[in-house]
Amino acid sequence: MRKGKQFLENNMLLTVICIAVILMVFIIAWKTSLKAVICAVDPINRVPRQETELTNSSETQFSIKECSLLA
């Protein structure tokens, strides 16, 4: 534990880069997994969204094109 702490203190830049990479991977995995699962199913709330909001391309609205690419 103490050796680990010492290593982290001596290699601060490496630690920061590693944390940033892990965070990025986590964020990408979060979005990809959610999109993949949602596109694989037929969400209950999809019908009203298709009727009203498909043209509105906000971050949370998955277009049919996006889903077909992920599926």
Added chain:
Amino acid sequence: MSKLKKRISKMSLVTAVSIWLLLVWLHTFTYLTCYEQHEGIYSYLSYAVITMAATLLYWFCFKEAIELSSYSDLVDDDFDDDLENNLNSEIADEDETSDDGEQFAIVEKERSSILHNSLFTVLVLTLIFLIALTFEMWTDVSVFTDSTYITIGRLNINKKNIYNPVLVLVFPLWTQVIFRGMYEDRYKWKSIISGCIQLIALTVMSFLLFMKLPNIWLIELCFIECLTVIGGICKYTWKYVKEKGNIVALAGLYIVFWCVLLSLFHYTGQTRVQYMYGDEWSVYKENVFQILANASDFGASTTLAMNDQIKEFLTNRGNYLLSILYYNGRTAGIVVAILLVLFLISTRVLLGRVSKHNRNYLVYHAAWWSLAFHVIIGVPYSLGLIALPIALPFAGEISLYMDTIATGLLVWCAMENTSIRGYFYELCMTKELFDNDDIKGIDIVKLKADRLQMELYEREMLQIVGGESRIDCVSELFSDFNVLVVKPVNIEDNCLFILQQGEDEKWVDVKDEEIREKVGRLFMEEYKPDCMEVLEK
């Protein structure tokens, strides 16, 4: 053994945090698929992470504040002084003895003042609550009569937002002060009566505040508050009072008092299910049984997808167990249930047995029970088995924040447990350290103090030499007993060596068990972590 415990503790921390993230993922998935209106793909994650960070930060600041301002700290310090005075009493003259007497009287007065101040505050607050309740109908202030908001002028506070902080922070912290006060007052009748009145008054206040919420909120309030009081009894009372029957009777009376409060909202002809859930339990049960019966083993079921009634039932419902059953089948549902059980177990390990020595044990105890209640009742409710509408952990809009706060507190508890575990030293012999029975004595070499380590230990740095082995240690001299206490650094086990100088200037282990234990206890008392509370019989 200690290595194994540390590994289990680390593993449970990683498991709890990972499952927390997975459950937030499920929350996001449910909101994105079942709700007509929802926020972005990262919103719930960012809310949860911010809540967790804020909990750790605020609890750190708040905890420091209450530890600094706590009366009991003052009393504990005086206890330590008393202990030292007792040790030196053999050489003390008569004048000093009379000073000790005066000091003891001051300590006694301070002990009583904890309960007196707490009683005064609780009674004043109860009076304000009762007056506010009486005059509420004639003013535009609504604190108790509105089912959702506390309205004072332009200020609107959602009662559901303050429910968990009251349940997990305010009530346990105050209960802790009451029990600590009774303990420090050595359970005199006066202090017991004062403590009981305060507990009843606190309960009545929390009841008045949330009485207009649906009955299930009151049932949860009753459950957690009763468990908090029982936790307080187990920690502060059970071992220290001989009349155990009286403790059981008082605890029983408290539970009966809660039952009376709960019965106030029961009307004639109302069934138990109607009281807990409302009128539409059969509709809920029917829909859940349809989902369970028609869900496929893997993936979405076409039968369910064609069923408009089920779609309508799941719309705007934050229950991720049901939505997973609907979208991903029974296997995924079982995986989620296992995840919840694992979450419960890992958070229990975070709480750990050692947390009973924590100054804020009741807060962590209440936080865990609040999460446990959501799993133990939430899963059977989700499956339509019991009519207690409790949301699964992190499932509801508010429970995402509130359960994250509880998890954050348990994470903090796990960190404090590590330092408390480090406090329990084991008295060892030097031959165990060097694995060599032939060593007759050891040499001690003074090292130039390393700055960082000196800040950490504030003691002398030494190296002990036995045969060809050299081990870095920190030491403390107990001149009253003419012994040196040595603690090796860079060694996982919490070994403590009690040494005295032999005739040939070599250092040897002290053989007298009485001195070893006394010095060991003094050393430990001196260096106990701030978060720790030592109760003496």
